[in-house]
Amino acid sequence: MERSPASEPSIEALQFRRLHPLTLLVRMLMSLPALIILLLPALRGQAVDRGTLITLLLYGLLAFPLILAHYLRFRYALTPRELLIESGVLTHRRRSIPIDRIQNIQIERTLLARLLGLARVRIETAGSAETEGEIAFVSLAEAQRLKEQVRAFRSGPVAEQPVQLTRTLLFAMAPGQLLRSGAFRFSLVYLAGMFSGMEYLDLTPEDLIDWVVRGRLHWVQEAFEQAPLLATTATLLLAALLGWAAGIVVHVVRFYGFQLWQEGERFYRRSGLFTVAESALPRRRIQALIIQTNPLMQHFGWYALEAQLMGLDRETQGVQTLMPFGRLSEIQQIAAHVWPIALPATWQRVSPRMIRRATLRYLLFGAAVLLGLGWIWPEVRWLLVVLPPGAPILAWLQYRRHGYALKEQYLFVRQGVFWHRIWCLPYQKMQSFSLTCSLFQRRLGLASLRVDMAGAPAIGGPQIRDLPEPVAEKLLQFIYERFQEHCRMQSPTS
C-alpha cells in the first residue's frame, strides 16, 4: 500500500490525474448489456442479418468513442483545500468540493473491478441524498491514497473519545396506548389489498358482493335494491369501519414495542411487529422538530413528535418519529432532550386575504375533480352542491390554523387542517430562503416565504403563505439576520 506524507506542500500548479486506463475496458464491458438488449430480436432468430450488423456497427461507432472521450475528458486533482473533478463530453463541468465539506469517502469495488484491481471512489458531502462526486475507476492503491489524503487534510480530525455512555430510556409505548393511538389513525391500505386480491382471484366487485350476500344474507341485497340511499350509507359506513380497522393494524405493525432512548449525543428508536427496525438519530443531524396531530386527536389532547434529519442517504434522511403518541406535556419533555424549546403562546396570523385565494383554489380544484369523477360515475356530480358552502369554510379553517411565531432560537410555523403540523425550525440550521409571489398573489399584494432545510420533504414542507408583501419582505430580512447572527455565534466554537 502506498503511504503518503500527512501534509504535502501545497501545489500551486494543479497536478491533475487521470483514471486508470483499464477503466476503458471496464466501461466497455459494462456497456455490453445495453448492446445485448439492442440485439435481442436478432439473437432470438439465431441468424446474423444485415440489421444486426448495422446495429453493431452503429453501436461501435457511437459507444466506443464516447467511452474514450469520457475517459479523456475526465481528470481530477486533490489539493489541501479542495477536490477538483473535471468531466463531461458535451457539457463541460468542473466541480470543486471543499475538503471540509466532504463527509465520507466510499471505496466501492464491484466484482469486475475487483478482478482488475480497480476501485470506484464515491465522495459524499452533507445533506444531499446522492453522491456528489464519483471517480471511477482508479487503482485500489490510488483510491486508498485519496481517502487517506482527504482524511489528513481535514482540519481537526474528529476524535471520538470512548466515554462511558449511559443509556437512558426516554419513552416506551405500552400496548394499551398503542391500540388507543391506532384508534385515531385511518388507512386506505385495505383498498389496495382488496383490489390486488380481486385481481389475483380474477373476481369483479359484483362477484364479491354476490358471494358475501349469498344464502342467509340474501335479505340484505333485497333491502339494498329497494333503497339506494340505504345502500350508499351502508357502503360508506363499511368503508369507514374498514379504514379505521386497517389504520389500527397498520399502526400496530409499525409501532409495536416502540422505544426511544438516549446515549450521549445520540438517540435510538426501535419499533415494529414483524420486522423490528432500529435506527440511530445523532442529535447533530436533527434539523427540525415537528409536532403533528389531526382534529380528532387534538380534541382529545393527543399529539405525535417527529424529527427531520439530514443524512447521507435515503435511509437515514427524512422524517423519523420520536414519539408516536402522547400528551403535549410529554411531547415537550421528549423534545427538551433534543432542544430546549417552548411552544409559543401566541401565533402571528397571515393576511386574511388568504381566505379568498384558498376559497377560489378549493372551488376550482373541487369542481375539476368532481366533474372528472362525474364523467365516470354521474351520481358524484351531486357533491358539487357541497362546494359553495364547503370551500369557504375549509379556507377559513386553513387560515385560522396557519400561523408563525418568531422566538429567540427558533422559527415556529404551523399549518394544515386535517393534518395539522407545527414545525420548530432553528435559525442556524436553515439552508436557503425564498420569497415567492405568483401572478394572483401580486394582485392581492401577497407573498409567501419559504425556508429550505436539509432533509425536508420535497412537497409539503413548512411555508408561511400569503403574507402581506411588506411584512413578507421584512420577515425575510429578519429571519436572514437571525440566521447570520446564530451562524456567527456558532462558528468560532465549532
Added chain:
Amino acid sequence: MESLDPAIRTVWRIKLLLWMLLVLIPVVFYEVTHLFASDRWLPPGLLLVLVLVGGGAMIWGVPRLRYRYWRYALGPEELVLERGVLVRVRTIVPLRRVQHLDIAQDLIEREFGLARIVLHTAGTRHSAVVLPGLRQEQAETLRDEIKRYLLEETL
C-alpha cells in the same frame, strides 16, 4: 442587482425553438396526412398556422420577459437571485451553506461563450440553485469569489 448577459436571450430562444420543433413535427405530419381528408374539422393549415404564430410569439416574448426579470447580486455573505415572469421568486443562498459549486455549459451556451453557476446546498427544495447567462470569465471570477469565501470561512 445585476442583469444577465443579453446573449442568454438568444440561447433561450434557440432552446425554445428546439422544443417547438418537437410540437411542430407531429403537427406538420398531421397536416400533410390529412390534407385531402374529407372528415377533417379544421380548415387545412389552420393548426399549423396557429402553432407557428403561437410558438413564434412565445419564442420572441418569453426570453425577453424572462431576461427582464432576472437579477442577481453577490453580497458579502450571500448570493441573491430574483427571477420569474408569472411567479416571481427571490432566493437568498447563504454562501456558508454551499456544499459545492459547479460551472456548467451546454453546447448552445458554449457557442455564445456563456456559462452557468450551480450552487448546491444541503436543502431539498433549492438544493441546486442555478444562475445562468454569465459570460465564461465572469462565471469564473464569480466562482472564485464564492470559493474564496467558502475556503476562508470553513477553516
